[in-house]
Amino acid sequence: MAESGPDPVATLVRDAAFDAYSAGLFAPAGARPHLYALQAFDIELSRVRDLTREPLPGEMRFQWWRDALADPARADAAAHPVMRALEAAIRYGALPRQALQDLIDARNDDLYDDPLPTVGDLEARLGATRSALLRLSSLILARGRDPGGADAAGHGGLALGLTQIARELSRAPQRVARLVPVELLAAQGVGQGDLERNEAPAALVAALRALALRHLNAARAAYPALDPVAAPAFLPLALVASDLTRRGPGDGLRWLRLARLWRASRRSTPF
Template sequence: MSQADSYCNDFVKRFSYDRYLSALYAPDEARASLLALYAFACEIARIRELVNEPMPGEIRLQWWHDALSGTNHGDVMQNPVAQAILETIERHKLPREPFLNLISARRFDLYSDPMPTLNDLEGYCGETSSVVVLLACMILSGKPADRQVSDACGHGGVAYALSGLMQTLALQASRQQQFIPDEILKRHDVHASSLRAKVSDNGVKAIFKAMVAVSQKHLGDCETGLKGIDPTVLPAFLPVFQVELFFKEAEKDGYEPLHMTGGASHMQRMWHMWRTSRRLAKLSRT
């Protein structure tokens, strides 16, 4: 394992444990490439956490855009994640446009603009999350995704991203971010300031329930789309179905959407992923 691969392995294990676990279900020859992809996705997603103003974030995103488009004249290969993802792109002949679109979509994270509509939010989730599932499928299968795989990736990525956003409402409020679409707030007659409260009122709870239902619907559509699918791509979907642990938690009496929670334990995550792997394998054979 190269130093870059080792770095990506540890980085993903720390910041995206479900994706790290899922890579263990992949063939040995694909594992390092998957971890490079997931490290890249984590690196871009974390930029908002590392900057206090939009401009430094814009500079970081532009650096990544230049690095992946081949216009960066600095020593890009000194960055282990950049080295690993560039080598992965070349090794698997991956298209660069999805990576560049992901970087562009993450610019929304740097500002306090509200998400206008549910359609806009689903588009954002598609470009930042579904694309990662899709690229993982391409790494695993060694070929471009067909319509069935693409559709399953689309729904799965949106389910994964939406559930993640619903678990971090308190964090978003602390950053003056609003991923709950304005149209959803208006539909439930809730003011955006309610999302920054200490405790959820009935309106916030209704919105939370509605958004979780959207995520569940996408997950159900993803699962339906996996029937008879090429089994080689299944490890790419294992992180997606970890959202079921969140759904179970959110259904409990007294769950507070505006509080941060630790989530499921590592043991619970490992057990659920193992069960999911068996379930999806059976589904792919139907």
């Protein structure tokens, strides 16, 4: 009998979202593939903008995902490894399909370069993506039962998203220029054109890091309301504090991040 190859869904998550992949290693074995399926779904959605030059082809890709969610038995949906794995995750975690449709709609906004006027607009965007993903992961770990911790997921997702934007601003500003709110740019005397030219002042990065830290602290305060069964979903937050104060490239080494997650997995409050 031929041996089966590596799981393409887990491989996708490992290659594209190593922190999420590593955190999944500390989840119960039965839930792990379903957590990876959800992450892979989000990875597929987040890549649409990079794969299409114009909004219309991107809209068509997102529509495929909407149709596949509505009719997962159709041939092309059933043959797609991520969609097939996602359908298993939906059944395992009793995931609401509408919440997944909402995630598609939120990612659809990435196709357009409309500026975000305020910090509140950015927080709403991240809440609809990063926070929603945390909440859905919690449901998987709780097998569809409400594990509580909605506020922890809300603030935790914002902390993760803001940290990622701050990290990109410090090394490749043009990649996240469209996500930096106009009011923050104005406060620092910066224009979006400056970011497009790969110029981001340290004060702007610091402002985003401070905002991320506020949400991290709020997530910590709300964390006790979460059923511990859902704790593995929140493990990536254990990396946020070090990412916000990172001074050297060594902090990004995979073995070091995995070691931090292992230590966090052994604490009652992982972050």
